[in-house]
Amino acid sequence: MTSQPFRLNEGGSIDRSREISFSFDGKSYAGHPGDTLASALIANGVHMVARSFKYHRPRGIVGAGAEDPAGLVQIGSGATADPNTRATEQELWDGLQAHAQNCWPSLKHDLYAANDIVSRFYSAGFYYKTFMGPPGNWMTFEPIVRFAAGIGKTPDGPDPDAYETINRHCDVLIVGAGPAGLMAALSAARSGARVILAEETAEAGGQLLSLPESGDGAITIDDKTPRDWIAGALAELASNDRVTVLPRTSAIGYYADNFVALWEKVSDHLAPKDRNPLLPRQRLWRIRAKEVVLATGAVERSLVFHENDRPGIMLASAARTYLHRYGALGGHCAAVIANNDAAWQTAFDLQAAGATISVISDSRHQPDDALVNKAAERDIPVRLAHQVASTGGRHRVKEITIESETGNIEGFDADLVAISGGWMPNVALFSQSRGQLRYDDDLAAFRPGWHWQRTHVCGSADGAMTMAECFSGGARVGAWAAEAAGCTANAAPVPELANVGPEPTGISPIWQMVTTEGGKKAFVDLQDDVKASDLELAVREGYRSVEHAKRYTTVGMGNDQGKISNLNAFGIISGAQGKSLPELGTTTFRQPWKPVTFGAIAGQFVGADFEPRRTTPMHDWHVRAEAIFEPVGDWLRARAYPRPGETFEDAVQREVKAARTDVAVLDASTLGKIDIRGKDARTFLNRIYTNAWSKLAPGRCRYGLMLGEDAMVFDDGVTSCIADDHFHMTTTTGGAARVLTWLEDYLQTEWPDLDVFLTTVTEETAVVSLSGPKSYDVVKAICDDAGDLAPDDFPFMSWKDAAIDGVACRVFRISFTGELSYEINVPASYGLWLWEKVMEAGAPFGITPYGTEGMHLLRAEKGFIIVGQDTDGTITPFDLRMDWIVSQKKGDFVGKRSLYRSDTVRTNRKQLVGLLTEDPATVLMEGAQIIATPDEPAPPVPMLGYVTSSYFSPNLGRSIAMALVESGGARIGETVYISRKGAKPLAATVTETDFLAHFAEKADG
Amino acid sequence: MFVITCPYCGERDQSEFAHAGEAHISRPRESETMTDAEWAEFLFMRDNTKGIHAERWIHAAGCRRFFNALRNTATDRFLAFYRIGEKPPEIDDVVPATPCGEAVGSGNDAVKVERPPEAGR
Secondary structure, eight states: OOTTTBBOSSSOOOTTOOOOOEEETTEEEEOOTBHHHHHHHHHHHEEEEOTTTTTTTEEEEOSSTTTOOEEEEEEEEEEGGGEEEEETBBBOOOOOOOESSSSSSSSSSSSSGGGHHHHGGGGGHHHHHHHHHTHHHHHHHHHHHHHHOOOSOOSOOOOSSOOEEEEEEEEEEEEEESHHHHHHHHHHHHHHHOEEEEOOOSSGGGGGGGSSSSTTTTTTTTOOOOOOHHHHHHHHHTTHHHHHHHTTTEEEEEEEEEEEEEEEEETSSSGGGGGTTOOEEEEEEEEEEEEEEEEEEEEEEOOOTTTTTSSSEHHHHHHHHHHHHHOOOOOEEEEEEEESSHHHHHHHHHHTTOOOEEEEEEESSSOOOOHHEEEEETTEEEESEEEEEEEEEEEEEEEEEEEEEEOOOEEEEOOOEEEEEEEEEEOOOHHTTTTTTTEETTEEEEEEEOSSSEEOOOOGGTTOOSHHHHHHHHHHHHHHHHHHHSOOOOOOOOEEEOOOOOSSSSOOSSSSSTTOOOTTTBEEEEETTHHHHHHHHHHHTTOOHHHHHHHHHHHTTTTTTTTTTTHHHHHHHHHHHHHHHHOOOOOOOSOOSSSOOHHHTTTTTTTGSSSSHHHHHHHHHHHHHHOOEEETTTTEEEOOOTOOOOOOHHHHHHHHHHHSSSEEEEETTTTTEEEEEEETTTHHHHHSSSSSSSSSSSTBEEEOOOOOOOSOOOEEEEEEETTEEEEEEOOOTTHHHHHHHHHHHIIIITTTTSOEEEEOOGGGGGEEEEEEHHHHHHHHSSSTTGGGGGTTSSSSSEEEEEEEEEEEEEEEOOOSSSSSEEEEEGGGGGGHHHHHHHHHHHHHGTTTEHHHHHHHHHHHHTOOOOOOTTTOSSOOTTTOEEEEEEESSSSOOOGGGHHHSSTOOOOSEEEEEEEESSSTOOOOOOEEEEEESSSSSSOOOOOOOOEEEEEEEEETTTEEEEEETTTGGTTTTTTEEEEEEEEEEEEEEESSSSSHHHHHHHOOO | EEEETTTTEEEEEGOOOOEEEEESSSOOOOGGGGGGHHHHHHHHHOOSSSSSSEEEEEOOTTTOHHHHEETTTTTEEEEEEEETTSSSOOOOOOOOTTTSOOOOTTTOGGGGEEGGGGGGO
């Protein structure tokens, strides 16, 4: 004997041999494997599961699947808490804990239900009116609205579950495993196609599972029960290794070129102890299908009448699903409200299962006589051409009153009201594929129309509302799709159907029930608490477009996206505008079909795999030295090497000092390196750099600036001549990939006649950069035949081949610090070896490793720029006051013409200068704004420019800064002021950017 | 996400490619004789075609080559792929007429729903 008062003794897909326990809102209940949380709650007589978003009205279970609007609950707690889970979609497992959300202190005693009393203040456009109203309104309302409106609680820690993303190609992807989808899969599989069949729920069968298995209403398929037929179909598919059947898998997005995202819930239906630790919790399938078959079924729409939102009022189809699929009776005394034939079967089935039917109320005048007779045979009271006037009951519906056309009002008891406003083809995915919809008067709904992706629609998704059409259409379309994918069509035979019940035909659309009393609380959208009157108000306030009306009223928004309510909303809006529904149109169906976890979207690409970092061959040494790292482009670079007890800032000062007094070493392996070959290499360099390259001799190096076609500085670096037809280019670390693509663009599309080949060699070589007066001592200690490399024989801006213990290397006399420098390039595999060798040989000279922060400071002391720090994409070489680097003699180069545009030749452009603060100890803030006056005037304040680089220089014993300042070159020697928050601006003198030279001259003079 | 046919490698997923702007804009050879306005036309001005649009792509994670494509920006359908230097093929893309006169596939309300001809304006 079951402890579940509304559980039937037989029928459905549940396993009655096992009882499992779960809790809802702190109370324990029993259910069975195969239940959803919703079906188990219904079996226990619980309909109220939530409070609505705005008015905190009681909300019950309305649907039986993804279409349910408002039965959202919180599953679990802590880091695995899952808010806003649809009770209708959560499969039951032993020990499941669910909580009501959006209520305080409890579901049944919710203080925010007072919102309902003040609902007139929350009319259509409440948010807009508050935002756009007098300033301060939103400030007043916001804390209250935020607290009251939050739905669900977020997890309190990082998600401990694993997720994965996989890619798959197939011939035919079939979405939905109802009768049409199963038939399509059988046909496509028999035709030899590679098939993926995705079913949103745990079990294939769709509407077949919501039909009686026995009794006089039982359908037979080839003389089998629906479940036996389904089992046979699945067995055939399982025996074909070209077919993948995915249960618990929703198609959530249909994108361009038949790219469809499937979301599989792999483990959510299992108790944590039963989950396979090797499997992810959820999986995102990225499917590229040659052909897509949409067999997504149809969704029943709700009816709009006064007080239609009480728990216990559910879709007639859902009541049947709970009855036949889960063996749960929605109520003991049911009223059925319909405008079509199919809902009548719900009344007959509920009665057969033991419920009393208090009334079938149909808004039509003349439904099918056979139905009326059948109801009469069963002693079911029938009222035709009636509308619902009101309902009663606090936390669950208790009674319903209906009104005839003549105004006669009648009341009936009902703890279950099954409503049906007709069926709508589920066109969400079709519409996401950017197919056009077509309004069908017979269905009173939109159905798929014109499409241009390789999409096929079958079954009720295509508006085929009879069971026979679902079977035959699926069989036909599955074969077509396989043929279109290149297979030979071999359609599965269509089974014989017998004893098919009433079908959802003969619909007489009714968007809103209107009775003499009128009804203020006729809800269209149960999740967002949008009433018919809100939509009418929006139209009166001038909202014509359906998209605008949606946003103004929030109808069809939220996590259900109005799956059962949108069409009613459009009907009411078009009615209020005096338009036909197809004239009004529809809102846009966008991805995803339903809310998806972030975990599934992130997949396995989390943590270290979220954005993998590149590291240099010397990385392990930096790690052992406990360096502080920073990301630079894709790379992870050592920023500084603090010694024990030393701060980061102290470490940088020490490293920078060492680079000018003794010797310091930098891992420069990340610099972008491009190998340039071909007889036109020089011509190419002349065209992409601003300066001249015709005379650079082999063995020599030159610094170059690259501009965009707009003359703005794009990248810089040193390029060395290896041979007349061979150059070695370096780029900034972050710009390497961008520069290579950009160079390739010119070579491939503008100058295909040039004989030039580019190869990225960044990772081929490791670079150790020595800097400081004792750097040659280190070179001498490690290099074979080092005499050649002495500074006197090896001028600045040249390079030589050399060897270290017989390992060939290239040594460059180039510098980013202004000190005596050697950059040693070795094959990457020798990088760590060389670094360790340098550290060992340098020890007697006090060699100090320095990081990127030290490098930045050292170059600033010398006044060298960093592209991207001292430039921002609006800075020309003239703005940098590097006129010397722009050749006036050579021909055209990229950016040349733009250097002479009226805007780029303006004399009041911002120019790069140095700044020395009055107080040498004050380090300016990078980004600080520069003004002309000692006091900040009233806004708007004229801004002269801003600080781009700023440091405390240990070698100069004072602060230094670089800045872009309006007409900066003409202001050398002048005083400018740097604005600060809440304090008097700081005075600073404008100087040249080479601070080493500036102070050396002073010392000389 | 598109399937793109690289003229050198064949069909590949869009994730291997990068978009590279409007096609068939040649860098002027005699830029020094151009007025600022003429130069600005080359430098800044781009078409914002609704309909058939020629654009460049690069097979960034593949052969690294640039190539051209014709795409109907209203329907987001590729109509042709061809090499740099080649003339765009003549394309007669069938774009169903809509009552409001806009190309199918745009975000406009009025083209999401097919209507009987007499319902048009």
